Amino acid sequence: MPFSNFFQEFTVLDYLSNALDILLVWFVVYKLLMVIRGTKAVQLLKGIFVIVAIRSASGLLGLDTLSWIMEQALTWGFLAVIIIFQPEVRRALEQLGRGRLFARNxxxxxxxxxxxxxxxxxxxxxxxxxxxxxxxxxxxxxxxxxxxxxxxxxxxxxxxxxxxxxxxxxxxxxxxxxxxxxxxxxxxxxxxxxxxxxxxxxxxxxxxxxxxxxxxxxxxxxxxxxxxxxxxxxxxxxxxxxxxxxxxxxxxxxxxxxxxxxxxxxxxxxxxxxxxxx
CATH class of the missing domain: 3.40.1700.10 (DNA integrity scanning protein, DisA, N-terminal domain)
Structure with a gap:
């Protein structure tokens, strides 16, 4: 299908649905950042960005060994995050259960x-x-x-x-x-x-x-x-x-x-x- 006809397949409802989807994702990300603000999890987030940047750069430069190491760090790092930052994760889930994650009293x-x-x-x-x-x-x-x-x-x-x-x-x-x-x-x-x-x-x-x-x-x-x-x-x-x-x-x-x-x-x-x- 020609690229010029790609957007013709979308209706107004599709555009509204996609816009709402993006806004909701950004809202969830924002609220999660508010939960971890001022905690050690912020430093972890910075570390994740550094690893992702190194992984991308090593892939572009053909550094296969470094790229593999960063890939393993990202793959297994998720489990380490849950274990190390269990208090922050628990607090976020508690606030979600009380309806306080997305609303402020x-x-x-x-x-x-x-x-x-x-x-x-x-x-x-x-x-x-x-x-x-x-x-x-x-x-x-x-x-x-x-x-x-x-x-x-x-x-x-x-x-x-x-x-x-x-x-x-x-x-x-x-x-x-x-x-x-x-x-x-x-x-x-x-x-x-x-x-x-x-x-x-x-x-x-x-x-x-x-x-x-x-x-x-x-x-x-x-x-x-x-x-x-x-x-x-x-x-x-x-x-x-x-x-x-x-x-x-x-x-x-x-x-x-x-x-x-x-x-x-x-x-x-x-x-x-x-x-x-x-």
């Missing part, structure tokens, strides 16, 4: 976020009044698993009491950062990268440098309570917002972390902060 999610904001505001206020140094980083879109692995795993529900106890001086977990992931405390005593910016004020200590450092390489929101002054600061996107009042601090968290607040285009920051890295 915005109301429930926002309620959890509100509780998190309240716990953060209460604990930070307590520590600021008593000049208890604290460093708390909240994951957003960019995964923080590399930094979580440097600390002590907790996987605990967020409460103001727990956050306060973590940062009490001379306790085992007080030195380092708490990382919050998916509305829970994932780890404590984590090491964050220090900012190397020459414009940072000399009066700022290691906590502020770490908060700026993590904000320069991720989109996380990081909270700092100064041990010397009790001042509350927040970093995001490489910017440092210093000496926030309790009201400013609460409004910032609500704007950045609450789903409804973020999706409301009419919501704007109506408060002034000192954005100062120098």
């Amino acid at each position: 915005i109301t429930q999610e926002n309620e959890e976020q509100r509780k998190m904001v309240e716990a953060l505001v209460k604990s930070v206020s307590y520590m600021a009044k008593r000049r208890i140094g604290a460093l708390i980083s909240i994951e957003k879109e960019t995964g923080l698993n590399d930094y979580i692995e440097t600390g002590i795993m907790m996987n605990s529900a967020i409460s103001s009491e727990l956050l306060i106890n973590i940062f009490i001086p001379n306790t085992p977990l007080h030195d380092g950062a708490v990382i919050i992931q998916k509305n829970q405390i994932s780890a404590a005593a984590c090491y964050l990268p220090l900012s190397e910016s020459p414009f940072i004020s000399k009066e700022l200590g290691t906590r502020h440098r770490a908060a700026l450092g993590i904000s320069e390489v991720t989109d996380s929101i990081t909270i700092v309570v100064s041990e010397e002054t009790g001042a509350v600061s927040v970093t995001k996107n490489g910017d440092l917002y210093r000496e926030l009042s309790p009201e400013e601090f609460k409004k910032l968290l609500q704007h950045e972390l609450l789903t409804i607040e973020k999706n409301d285009s009419s919501n704007r920051w109506s408060w002034r902060v000192k954005k100062n890295n120098g």
Whole structure:
């Protein structure tokens, strides 16, 4: 059949069916990527792409031995993936069974976020009044698993009491950062990268440098309570917002972390902060 007549065999219904098929496949792939986001499975996915690229290149260049090795890696790697990443696979299947893989409960999610904001505001206020140094980083879109692995795993529900106890001086977990992931405390005593910016004020200590450092390489929101002054600061996107009042601090968290607040285009920051890295 001539190529020019190939598309004449398709009806409008065929085009719509094929378009729907492609959209559904992309939707499933997107949801699966959301499930593994921020986990070690992301690194595995990158490794698979590398193997596929090497397999394709070796086939084109006639490297038969390398091509055979890559073929075996792809053939048997599927079983290894299921075994190694059994927790991620189980979580995806559980979400599918509960109908949560393809739908989000915005109301429930926002309620959890509100509780998190309240716990953060209460604990930070307590520590600021008593000049208890604290460093708390909240994951957003960019995964923080590399930094979580440097600390002590907790996987605990967020409460103001727990956050306060973590940062009490001379306790085992007080030195380092708490990382919050998916509305829970994932780890404590984590090491964050220090900012190397020459414009940072000399009066700022290691906590502020770490908060700026993590904000320069991720989109996380990081909270700092100064041990010397009790001042509350927040970093995001490489910017440092210093000496926030309790009201400013609460409004910032609500704007950045609450789903409804973020999706409301009419919501704007109506408060002034000192954005100062120098």
